[in-house]
Amino acid sequence: MIEALLLDSMWSSLRWLIGIGMGVAAAILLYLFGVAMRRARRPVSIVVDFLRAIPVIALVQAFFALFGTDEIGKFLMIAWATAFPIYVHLLQAAAPTHEERLVFAAADLSRGETLRWLHAPLLASAAIGGIRIALGIGWISVVAAEFLGVFDSGPWSGGLGEGVIRLSEIPDYPAMTVWLAAFGVLGLGSAALFDWGSRKVARRIGLDVR
Amino acid sequence: MAAAPLIEATGIALAFDAPLISNVNLRVDEAARVGLTGRSGLGKTQLVETILLSAVGERSAAYRTGDLVVADTPIGYGPQRVAVPKWFTVGSFLDRLVRRAPADRLEDLSALRTRFGLDPLSNSFPRTLSGGELQRVSVLAALALAGSLVVLDEPLTALDLATKTELLEATREFLERHSVALLLISHDLDVLLTLAQDIHVLGKEGIVASVSLAGIGRMDSDIASPIMLARRAQLIAALRGEAGDLVPGPEETDHGV
Numbered sequence: 001m002i003e004a005l006l007l008d009s010m011w012s013s014l015r016w017l018i019g020i021g022m023g024v025a026a027a028i029l030l031y032l033f034g035v036a037m038r039r040a041r042r043p044v045s046i047v048v049d050f051l052r053a054i055p056v057i058a059l060v061q062a063f064f065a066l067f068g069t070d071e072i073g074k075f076l077m078i079a080w081a082t083a084f085p086i087y088v089h090l091l092q093a094a095a096p097t098h099e100e101r102l103v104f105a106a107a108d109l110s111r112g113e114t115l116r117w118l119h120a121p122l123l124a125s126a127a128i129g130g131i132r133i134a135l136g137i138g139w140i141s142v143v144a145a146e147f148l149g150v151f152d153s154g155p156w157s158g159g160l161g162e163g164v165i166r167l168s169e170i171p172d173y174p175a176m177t178v179w180l181a182a183f184g185v186l187g188l189g190s191a192a193l194f195d196w197g198s199r200k201v202a203r204r205i206g207l208d209v210r
Numbered sequence: 211m212a213a214a215p216l217i218e219a220t221g222i223a224l225a226f227d228a229p230l231i232s233n234v235n236l237r238v239d240e241a242a243r244v245g246l247t248g249r250s251g252l253g254k255t256q257l258v259e260t261i262l263l264s265a266v267g268e269r270s271a272a273y274r275t276g277d278l279v280v281a282d283t284p285i286g287y288g289p290q291r292v293a294v295p296k297w298f299t300v301g302s303f304l305d306r307l308v309r310r311a312p313a314d315r316l317e318d319l320s321a322l323r324t325r326f327g328l329d330p331l332s333n334s335f336p337r338t339l340s341g342g343e344l345q346r347v348s349v350l351a352a353l354a355l356a357g358s359l360v361v362l363d364e365p366l367t368a369l370d371l372a373t374k375t376e377l378l379e380a381t382r383e384f385l386e387r388h389s390v391a392l393l394l395i396s397h398d399l400d401v402l403l404t405l406a407q408d409i410h411v412l413g414k415e416g417i418v419a420s421v422s423l424a425g426i427g428r429m430d431s432d433i434a435s436p437i438m439l440a441r442r443a444q445l446i447a448a449l450r451g452e453a454g455d456l457v458p459g460p461e462e463t464d465h466g467v
Contacts (some may be wrong), residue, residue, distance in 0.1 A: 097291075097293060098259075099289040099291050099292075099293035100293040100295065102259065102262050102263070102266075102287060102289065102293075103287050103288075103289060103293045103351075103352075103355075105262075105266040106262045106265055106266060106284070106285040106286075106287045106355075106361070107284045107285060107286060107287070107355035107356075108266075108283075108284040108285075108357075109310075117295065117298075117306065118295065121295065121297035121298075122297075124297075125297065205297070
């Protein structure tokens with residue numbers, strides 16, 4: 001049982017990390033697109049607000065129809081769930097204050113200097129804050145993503161979410177409770193670990209996590 | 211032919227939901243040091259931001275009417291709400307800015323950094339600094355970034371009188387030596403009298419009084435000299451006249467004006 005639990009934990013963690021990585025990348029790209037194309041920012045925000053209002057659990061069937069039980073579908077579900085909250089966080093936290101912007105603009109700094117000295121550090125600070133948010137949301141979405149692979153027996157099958165469903169169908173409720181507790185422990189532990197690590201790094205390089 | 215002014219504002223009116231100020235005429239020539247004071251909430255900072263936004267080709271939301279011409283020069287801006295990036299140490303931030311300054315200013319900027327007491331703070335991040343220390347970094351950053359013009363909004367107000375006076379005098383010497391013009395906003399008469407040559411009192415309908423310190427010799431430039439006390443009295447009278455029924459502040463009663 002312990003071996004199965006560890007294997008399921010490993011698969012879930014792996015999906016979670018890959019999905020969050022894709023979500024963070026998508027959010028940053030979306031944000032940079034909005035920065036580069038100022039006129040596009042408003043329409044992009046409207047589309048994002050619409051898409052993020054669709055709960056990830058409601059998309060299980062859509063992703064199943066599109067990707068079957070392929071892992072890519074699970075990664076994309078986690079990325080979907082995490083990208084939008086990170087994007088919204090970046091919009092709020094990565095924007096320089098009015099005074100910061102004016103100080104740099106009035107001094108006629110080059111685009112490169114403004115990017116390196118103002119936008120990049122702000123984006124890095126905000127991204128750390130965004131990832132912190134994404135960790136929690138991503139972990140929740142792992143369960144939904146793993147609904148896709150419940151009846152799959154391929155090499156990537158497994159995961160805590162799948163385990164919970166399988167155990168509930170046996171039914172083996174004590175084991176299912178252990179699997180659920182593993183979700184909690186891993187979620188809490190990883191968030192605490194990231195928090196500790198990111199604060200340490202941020203302090204070292206002077207970033208103010210927003 | 212006289213050089214074009216760095217800032218020339220004619221008939222400026224600012225407003226948000228309600229009108230702020232109108233009919234503001236202001237000129238800042240090369241190497242001039244112009245101070246602005248007036249009631250809180252009047253729109254002085256808005257005026258400065260309107261000028262700065264105009265310099266970078268943008269339009270302030272408060273800008274209603276009037277003509278505004280700002281010369282094409284890098285402007286060092288020290289805002290009221292200090293905007294020192296939090297991700298650099300003080301040392302690395304100032305090093306980056308100083309590297310951009312003209313070569314003939316490097317030595318003086320380095321000396322100013324020492325006089326401002328910022329050398330021991332080189333390895334500190336802004337979040338560990340006091341309000342006064344942040345203001346010092348902000349003013350020095352503005353001086354380093356300035357081309358022909360620096361704009362300071364309530365600089366160094368969080369410092370004690372002795373330190374403030376010393377640093378303001380150091381700032382004035384730097385501005386004089388390098389012919390950098392100054393537009394200064396402050397409620398602090400000590401700051402205005404130490405840094406500016408021409409001080410304007412702003413009212414809702416534009417500039418209501420002006421006090422010039424031009425021609426005052428170095429011996430009389432101390433803020434406690436009789437000439438400077440007389441100028442201070444002029445400013446207080448103008449501010450009191452503009453303030454209407456406002457209660458005189460302790461600063462006024464301290465000097466028995």
